[in-house]
Amino acid sequence: MLGLNKNDTTLFLVVLGLTLLAPFILNPFPEGTGMAQFNAGYPDLMQRFVIFGIFAIGFNILFGLTGYLSFGHAAFLGVGSYAAIWSLKLFTLDVIPAIIFAIILAGAFSLLVGFISLRRSGIYFSILTLAFAQMSYALAYSVLTPLTGGETGLQIKGTDTPLLSNVAEGEIGRANFLGMEMGSGFDWAAGGWAFTFNLGYYIAAVAMLIAFYLSIRIFRSPFGIMLRAVKSNQQRMNYTGLSPKPYTLAAFVISGMYAGLAGGLMVAMDTQVGPERMFWTASGEVVIMTILGGAGTLLGPVLGAGFIKYFENIVSKINKDILHNWFAFLPDGFEDVMVSLVYPFVGKGWHLTLGIMFMLVVIFLPGGLVEGGQRLMGLFRRKSKSSEADEADGTEPAE
Amino acid sequence: MDQFIVQILNGLDKGSAYALIALGLTLIFGTLGVVNFAHGALFMLGSFCAVIMSRILSASHKVAVPGETDFLGNPLMRDQPYVYDWFGEAAGATIVDWAVPISILFAIPVMIGVGFIMERGLIKHFYKRPHADQILVTFALAIVLQEVIKYFFGANPIQTPAPEAFDGSLDFGSWLGFDPLTIMYPYWRLVYFLFAALIIAGVFAFLQFTTFGMVVRAGMADRETVGLLGIDIDKRFTLMFGIAAAVAGLAGVMYAPIVAPNYHMGMDFLVLSFVVVVVGGMGSLPGAVAAGFLLGILESFASMPWMVDKLPGINQIIIYLVAIIILLTRPRGLMGRKGVMED
Numbered sequence: 001m002l003g004l005n006k007n008d009t010t011l012f013l014v015v016l017g018l019t020l021l022a023p024f025i026l027n028p029f030p031e032g033t034g035m036a037q038f039n040a041g042y043p044d045l046m047q048r049f050v051i052f053g054i055f056a057i058g059f060n061i062l063f064g065l066t067g068y069l070s071f072g073h074a075a076f077l078g079v080g081s082y083a084a085i086w087s088l089k090l091f092t093l094d095v096i097p098a099i100i101f102a103i104i105l106a107g108a109f110s111l112l113v114g115f116i117s118l119r120r121s122g123i124y125f126s127i128l129t130l131a132f133a134q135m136s137y138a139l140a141y142s143v144l145t146p147l148t149g150g151e152t153g154l155q156i157k158g159t160d161t162p163l164l165s166n167v168a169e170g171e172i173g174r175a176n177f178l179g180m181e182m183g184s185g186f187d188w189a190a191g192g193w194a195f196t197f198n199l200g201y202y203i204a205a206v207a208m209l210i211a212f213y214l215s216i217r218i219f220r221s222p223f224g225i226m227l228r229a230v231k232s233n234q235q236r237m238n239y240t241g242l243s244p245k246p247y248t249l250a251a252f253v254i255s256g257m258y259a260g261l262a263g264g265l266m267v268a269m270d271t272q273v274g275p276e277r278m279f280w281t282a283s284g285e286v287v288i289m290t291i292l293g294g295a296g297t298l299l300g301p302v303l304g305a306g307f308i309k310y311f312e313n314i315v316s317k318i319n320k321d322i323l324h325n326w327f328a329f330l331p332d333g334f335e336d337v338m339v340s341l342v343y344p345f346v347g348k349g350w351h352l353t354l355g356i357m358f359m360l361v362v363i364f365l366p367g368g369l370v371e372g373g374q375r376l377m378g379l380f381r382r383k384s385k386s387s388e389a390d391e392a393d394g395t396e397p398a399e
Numbered sequence: 400m401d402q403f404i405v406q407i408l409n410g411l412d413k414g415s416a417y418a419l420i421a422l423g424l425t426l427i428f429g430t431l432g433v434v435n436f437a438h439g440a441l442f443m444l445g446s447f448c449a450v451i452m453s454r455i456l457s458a459s460h461k462v463a464v465p466g467e468t469d470f471l472g473n474p475l476m477r478d479q480p481y482v483y484d485w486f487g488e489a490a491g492a493t494i495v496d497w498a499v500p501i502s503i504l505f506a507i508p509v510m511i512g513v514g515f516i517m518e519r520g521l522i523k524h525f526y527k528r529p530h531a532d533q534i535l536v537t538f539a540l541a542i543v544l545q546e547v548i549k550y551f552f553g554a555n556p557i558q559t560p561a562p563e564a565f566d567g568s569l570d571f572g573s574w575l576g577f578d579p580l581t582i583m584y585p586y587w588r589l590v591y592f593l594f595a596a597l598i599i600a601g602v603f604a605f606l607q608f609t610t611f612g613m614v615v616r617a618g619m620a621d622r623e624t625v626g627l628l629g630i631d632i633d634k635r636f637t638l639m640f641g642i643a644a645a646v647a648g649l650a651g652v653m654y655a656p657i658v659a660p661n662y663h664m665g666m667d668f669l670v671l672s673f674v675v676v677v678v679g680g681m682g683s684l685p686g687a688v689a690a691g692f693l694l695g696i697l698e699s700f701a702s703m704p705w706m707v708d709k710l711p712g713i714n715q716i717i718i719y720l721v722a723i724i725i726l727l728t729r730p731r732g733l734m735g736r737k738g739v740m741e742d
Contacts, residue, residue, distance in 0.1 A: 069531050116727065123434055123530060124726055127677045130670065131719035138719075143712030280670060284538070291535055344550050352550065355542030362536040363524070 008216050011298060015212055019205045022046055023195045030192030037322070038314055043185070043198035045313050047269045049306045050201070050208040051262050056289040056301030057208075057215050058258020062251050063287070064296035065219070065227035068118075071126045071283050072133025075113070076256040078140065078278035080106040080263025082147070085154045085273050092164035093173045095182065095203070099264035106260020107253055114252035118245060121234075133283055140275040153274030175271050177203055182269060200269045207265055208302075211258060216298055218254070227251050288354075292361055294368025303369050311350055318346040401572055401581045406699045408571065412588040412657065414695020415595030416442075419650035420672040421679060421687035422599060423643035429619045429682045430636045433522055434530050436537040439669025440544040441644050444513060445506055445651025446660035447548055450557050452502030456482055457495050497562045499656055506652045507645050514644025518637050541665065549662040556659035561587040591653050598649060599688055602642070606684075615639055619682075674722045680735025690733055694718050 004012060018025060027041030040046070059073055080102035087098040117128040140148040148154065158170045167173040175182050177199065185198035218224050229237045230244045237244050267273055276282070285308070293304025320343060327338045345353045365372050420442055427435045458481055463474035483491035494501065521540065525533045565586040572582030606612035618625045618632040625632045651660075658664060675694055679686030700706065702714035725732060 067531070069534065116723070119727060120730070123534070123681070124677060124730075126534070127673055128723060128726055131674065131722050134670065135716045135719045138715035139712055142715055281666075287535070288539075349546060349550055351542060352546035355539050355546055359536060359539040359543060362532060362539060363521075366528075366532065 002213070004216060005220075008220065008298075012213060012216060015299070015302070016209055019050065019209060020202075022049070022201075022205070023197055027193060027195055031194050032192065037317060040310055040314060041195065043183075043196055043201050044270075045309065046198070046201045047204050047265075048309045048313070050204045051265045051269070052286070052289065052305035052309055053302040054204075054208050054211045054265070055259055055262040055286050056293065056305040057211050058255040058262070059286045060255075060290050060295060060297075060301040061215060061218060061227075061258070062255040063290060064300075065224060065231060066248050066251050067231035068121065068248060068252070069126050069287070070117075070129040070252075070255075071280065071287065072113070072129035072131075073255070073259050073286055074278050074280070074282035075133035075136040076106040076110050076259035077263040077266075077282070078136065078273070078275065079109045080260030081267045081273040081277055082140075082154070082263075083260070084264040084267035085156070085271065088156055088162065088173070088175055088267065088271060089154070089160045090162060092162050093167070093176055094165070095175050095177050095264075095268035098175070098268060099207070099261060102264025102267070103257045103260045106263065107257040110253050110256020110259075111249075114249050114256065118248055118252060130280060130283070133278060134280055137275055137278040137280070140278060148275060149273075151275070153272055155272040175268050204265050204269065207261060211261065212298075212302070219298060223247070223250070288358055290368075292358060292368055294370030297367070297370040300368050300370045307369070308354065311354060315346050315353070316348065316350045320347075401577050402703065404571070404575070405582050406703055407696055408582070408584050408588075410696030410699035411592045411692070412695075413698065414692035415592050416650055416654055416668065416691075417672055417675045417695050418688045418691025419595050419598060420647055420668055421675040421691045422602060422684060423647040423650075424672060424676050425679070425682060425684050425687040426602070426639055426643040426646070428676070429684070430615065430639045431518070431522065431526065433525065434533050434537070435522070436534050436669065437517070437541040437544065438537075438643075438647055439665030439667075439672065440541040441510065441513065441647040441665070442651040442654075442668055443545060443548065443660070443662065443665030445510060445648030446559075446655045446664060447552065447651075448506035448509055448648060449499050449502040449559050449652045449655040450552065450660055452505045453495075453498035453559055456480065456498045456501070496564075499559060499561055499652065502652050503649060506648045510645040510648030511641035513648075514641035515637060517644070518640040522640070541669070545662045545665060552662065554662060556661040558659045559655040561590075561656035565590060587656050591657065594653050595650070598646060602646065603684070605642075611635065671718060674718055678722050678725050678732055680732030683732070683734040686732060686734030694721065697721060 002009075002012075023041050023046070025041075026046065027039045029035035029039055040049075055073075055077060059070070062073075063069055083105035084095075084098040084102040087101045088095075091097055091101075113129065113132045117125055117132065120128060141151060144150075156173050156175075158172050160173060161167055161169070162173060165173060180199055182200035182203070183198070185196060185201075188195045188197065226237075226242070226247045229242075230248055234244050263273075263277070266277075289304035289308050290301045291304070292307060293302065294300025320339060323339045323342055323346070324335065327335045330338060343349070361368055361372075365375075367374075420438060423441070424435060424438050427433055427438070459478040460481065461476045462479045464477055467475040469475050480491060480495055482494050485491070486494065517540070521536065522533075525536060568583040568585045569589060570579055570582070571584045573579045575582070606616055614625065614630055614632070615635055618630075618636065622632055671694075672691075675690045676687055678694065679688070679690030697717055698714070701717040707714055729735075
């Protein structure tokens with residue numbers, strides 16, 4: 001289907017199903033029960049899942065395929081965000097042009113950064129991208145305040161009158177898609193469950209599906225093979241008469257455009273942007289997402305992004321009272337012991353859990369969660385096979 | 400002219416911190432070939448050694464103040480550190496006051512121990528893995544370390560003052576024949592600079608003039624041959640890792656009075672010290688030190704008012720700008736050795 005082979009089609013359909021049905025899947029617990037806080041099916045978080053999914057998919061095209069570890073990808077996300085908000089402020093309140101501007105501007109900026117940074121490789125490349133990103137952050141924070149709003153960032157204000165949209169004087173315009181507001185949607189209550197379907201989420205979800213499809217095509221294309229060649233042995237590639245530079249630069253720009261798309265979508269969902277979006281920890285976050293999920297795999301980055309954003313928003317909300325509720329079935333002394341044992345790892349301490357998990361993944365599972373899944377599957381398969389073999393041995397008549 | 404000297408002086412203390420961290424990073428990279436992203440966290444741990452020590456020294460109990468009562472008629476209680484009991488009032492007060500310098504003694508064994516555990520427990524297993532893996536695992540370790548510190552000490556900076564004797568500033572200008580009060584330099588920053596210079600000199604002397612140092616240098620140049628000569632080079636490199644950790648830790652201890660320790664100060668310094676290492680040249684110890692001071696001083700020059708007037712924002716980006724220019728024009732950094740991470 002669509003030029004994909006059978007396995008990829010299945011994968012794509014699974015992702016398609018999961019994304020479109022996310023409001024159901026992420027809300028497995030009825031409202032009002034103790035488990036309801038684990039529901040992630042509210043629009044704000046679902047949007048973040050898919051947007052950071054796009055960001056990580058793009059990063060994976062660069063890091064997963066070519067092995068170039070960029071520590072400055074948040075800069076492209078930030079540039080995309082600023083482009084999108086200016087389009088909303090000046091041009092039209094429709095989000096589609098805003099997102100297109102975001103992609104184009106982020107692409108142009110990544111072309112510039114990539115052209116310079118890709119003259120070096122290894123850790124030098126990482127430091128160069130980091131330096132560019134930190135410079136963009138510092139400039140957006142201070143000197144470029146007329147363009148970026150400095151520390152406070154940019155929002156749509158009552159004084160903005162976009163060229164193509166009819167906004168009354170003093171009215172604060174809202175981002176829309178063909179006239180429908182991003183926040184619109186409908187709620188559906190079924191029994192104890194409440195599901196929210198949100199237009200903004202579905203726009204972001206469709207964007208992610210397109211991004212995911214393109215990434216599958218890139219992975220399977222001759223261009224993708226070239227990128228893998230860059231990773232495995234540049235020298236051999238040179239000897240066969242091919243220059244790695246244009247391929248890596250193309251990968252860099254593509255992943256920059258993905259970051260721009262993610263930045264544009266962020267602004268479309270929540271019309272504001274600040275410079276902290278470009279800080280180097282934001283770049284570090286997408287690195288963690290990609291590695292945690294599995295660099296160089298198709299599904300890995302999406303998984304990693306979902307995983308980290310879930311942690312950030314759900315696990316960080318667990319407080320002492322909730323823990324006491326959980327362990328209430330234990331005798332009094334044990335309850336307190338368990339709570340004080342678990343508490344450092346949840347709530348405000350979720351970064352600690354994340355760090356430990358990240359370490360474990362890097363040490364034991366260099367392929368990330370995807371490799372973990374595959375190993376588990378392999379384990380079961382081998383077990384069932386070997387047990388079959390045992391039976392076969394057992395039933396064979398002895399000579 | 401006096402402005403010029405002020406900026407050089409201002410750059411010295413930050414430059415000293417950069418130089419010390421970069422020195423440790425380069426020691427680790429040069430000996431073990433590992434890119435250690437947790438080095439900033441070691442600096443932060445050092446800083447918290449000072450916090451812990453000052454808390455230990457001022458651990459106190461309640462005693463009654465003789466001859467005074469509170470409004471209920473009970474004897475008035477006040478906190479009295481245990482050291483007052485042990486060493487007497489005057490000596491005790493001095494010890495509490497000098498907590499930061501005293502914590503150097505505490506920090507050295509602690510940091511060498513931390514470095515030893517880190518190397519044997521984690522980094523040892525990453526020698527054969529690609530540099531990207533080393534970066535990632537040490538980055539993760541840095542997150543874990545800083546979160547542990549955050550759990551125990553909270554997210555707010557903790558003021559850790561220098562001894563009272565170092566309060567105030569040195570009127571440096573009057574020495575050089577300028578008007579008084581034009582070039583002022585806080586005493587503690589001067590101490591920090593001298594301390595950093597001492598440590599740097601110590602590390603270089605250790606490597607240059609001891610047999611141990613000679614073996615380590617030989618190992619840095621050609622690890623296999625040293626191994627073939629029957630020397631257990633791994634053991635010595637592990638110790639070097641401990642020393643590098645101690646250097647970072649000491650840089651942190653003495654920096655505590657300048658910037659109040661907080662859990663993310665390591666990350667703030669890490670990015671800049673990597674830039675410093677790369678500018679100085681991967682694997683070059685003199686390069687790391689020189690680049691540390693150079694970038695520290697450049698940064699303070701760039702924040703001079705007339706500089707900021709002419710090129711707004713230059714103070715924010717100067718280090719990165721210099722790094723980009725040097726990396727693109729001098730592939731090996733300022734003093735990089737041939738053949739070390741040149742691609």
